[in-house]
Amino acid sequence: MTAQPITLVWFRRDLRLFDNTALQTAIRRGLPVAGVFVFAPAEEAALARNGRRLGFIYDSVAALQAALSAKNVPLYVLHGHAENEIPQLAATLAAEAVVCAESYEPQGREETNAVSRALDRSGRALVQVDDFAVLPKAAVMTHTGRPYLVYTPYKTAWLQTYAQRFGTWAPADNWHDLAALQTRLPESARRAPPLPDPAALGIGPDERTTLFAGGEEAAQAQLGRFLNHIGCYRLERDFPAKSGTARLSPYIAHGMLSPRHLVYLARQHDSEGASAWLGELIWREFFQQVLYHHPNAARESFRPEYRNLAWPGKAEWFERWKNGQTGYPIIDAAMRCLAGSGWLHNRLRMLAAGFLVKDLLTDPRLGEAWFAEQLIDYDLAANNGGWQWAAGTGCDAQPYFRIFNPVLQSQKFDPDGRFIRRHVPELAHLGKDVIHAPWLAKESIRTHGYPPPIVNHGEQRLRALALFKQPEKAV
Missing domain, CATH: 1.10.579.10 (DNA Cyclobutane Dipyrimidine Photolyase, subunit A, domain 3)
Incomplete structure (x- = not known):
């Protein structure tokens, strides 16, 4: 008897449920869904002297696992090289395809290509989606078809393109269909192993508590606190003794907040503070597209x-x-x-x-x-x-x-x-x-x-x- 095929969602820097493009893409494929996150040894080596960050990610993955479990979606949290772990799990769970958010970073793109090749050898597909930027890669280009290298004209073009593409925005979260799909998830796929022991990942007992609590719920709470004083952002953001900044950067960097939702909120607030914050979100998009088009900038001066x-x-x-x-x-x-x-x-x-x-x-x-x-x-x-x-x-x-x-x-x-x-x-x-x-x-x-x-x-x-x-x- 052939096993019920599923779709596997590879969570990377998108550790949330709300407005998660990879997860919603998997739901639209019409098969039961399982998730996977991989703690990679190479990443741990890079973070060896920053157990706080690894602890923050660990707590956020734990929160994601709990949130997915509430929707009957198992999250497999593995420890190893993605190019080995992802295809092996896909074969074990009879996944027809793996869906993930595309990486803009050189190392992340190499990792993605390695996983794609390994999946292809077993007849499975890797489906990449845009999630980390609102207007990704080549969405905002000059009239000659080249990437922008100066922020101000990029911002002008970005705002024009955004208005054309989005108009009014709302998340396309489809939890009704997901609930129906998960009734067909094979029993064998429901039993995801527990998270790896923190010590096995190099996380010390005193490195789990940081300035920022991990997880999507904590991210939304901080977002709410910031929105309460967003009108003062322009006036207070340059003074480090004040609490004038958003303090959302860890949650944005690891995908616990949707960039599309943040832009929507910035545009909804009619204030100089919100306008200034929107400008900072666009700076983030600018740097992302610069790195995508010019990966050598990660190793040497752009000029x-x-x-x-x-x-x-x-x-x-x-x-x-x-x-x-x-x-x-x-x-x-x-x-x-x-x-x-x-x-x-x-x-x-x-x-x-x-x-x-x-x-x-x-x-x-x-x-x-x-x-x-x-x-x-x-x-x-x-x-x-x-x-x-x-x-x-x-x-x-x-x-x-x-x-x-x-x-x-x-x-x-x-x-x-x-x-x-x-x-x-x-x-x-x-x-x-x-x-x-x-x-x-x-x-x-x-x-x-x-x-x-x-x-x-x-x-x-x-x-x-x-x-x-x-x-x-x-x-």
């Missing part, structure tokens, strides 16, 4: 004239930057916050990145890799795009000659020193007139071992300008 710069920064400077010991309070507060929580305010990401590149004259790829190790909300396109923007090496980047003064930035965006005091306790006793630059105090002050600046900003600024001008002279 070729900066690929061979001889960075003179010292290894000691890089280590002190990582450890929050540069002597510049706002930079050190940012880096300690990152190390302590796995998250960092966007304004501080820009400041810390610009300081490493323009003041410490260090290869931005080193800083990008450090952020990748630390961030719970790590996303290759966003991280790479942000670093190339700050370094001036990207396609639409801050000009190399625009160099942040860390003291002035500190005075502007942390005027009372609240954020600095929170993360640099050695300086918590200092007043706001001194805390931004203790070495400039008119009187002797106690800094409890806090170091003086490792470089002089004015001098390093001139060195940075000279360094970046070299390629121009050669042209």
Whole structure:
């Protein structure tokens, strides 16, 4: 007797039920559905120094398994290489096809191709769908059919294309049909194994609780909190001591929120704050399509004239930057916050990145890799795009000659020193007139071992300008 065929949904960075394109595509195929998520050894190696992120993903997968179970959909959570685990499970469950969201990242695309080839050898299909971006890949192109390399015209074209494609939007979730399909799911497919033990994945007992609770329900709760003050977003988002940002990035990065729903909500709110937030969502789309069309940007400067710069920064400077010991309070507060929580305010990401590149004259790829190790909300396109923007090496980047003064930035965006005091306790006793630059105090002050600046900003600024001008002279 031939086994009842099913459709297998391969969950990746779409750990949710609401408006999940892969899941709804599987339902429309008209066969019972099972799900699978794979903890890959290669990914664990990359996350070895960030158990918090892996713990966040683990908790989110556990929440997804419970939510799917409530709809009689088993989620198989496996540990191994996707190119081996997915085809083997598909054969065991008699899956006719595997449906997954397409990856834009070079490594993810290679993994997808490997799974596709393995499935093809057994007569099964891999069906890829667009889910991670609202307007994916080549949906927004110039009139000559090329990808946009500058954000502002991309945003204009994006908004026009969105209006043409979506008009009014609503999720196409079809739970009625799913309930009917699952009555035909073979009994043998219902018994998904329990989640792998966290210790087997390298997750320590103290790494399950983070600044962000895992799972779709927690994501929706945070989204609700943000929508309550979205009108203030434009005015408050640049001040790290305030709760002015959305704090949704971990949930967006791992797919616990639908990007289509977020854009819909931003457009529904008639406020300057919502408009500014929509702009940030479009920046995310911009970086995603840049990486898709230019995967080499993940390894080298987008602009070729900066690929061979001889960075003179010292290894000691890089280590002190990582450890929050540069002597510049706002930079050190940012880096300690990152190390302590796995998250960092966007304004501080820009400041810390610009300081490493323009003041410490260090290869931005080193800083990008450090952020990748630390961030719970790590996303290759966003991280790479942000670093190339700050370094001036990207396609639409801050000009190399625009160099942040860390003291002035500190005075502007942390005027009372609240954020600095929170993360640099050695300086918590200092007043706001001194805390931004203790070495400039008119009187002797106690800094409890806090170091003086490792470089002089004015001098390093001139060195940075000279360094970046070299390629121009050669042209």
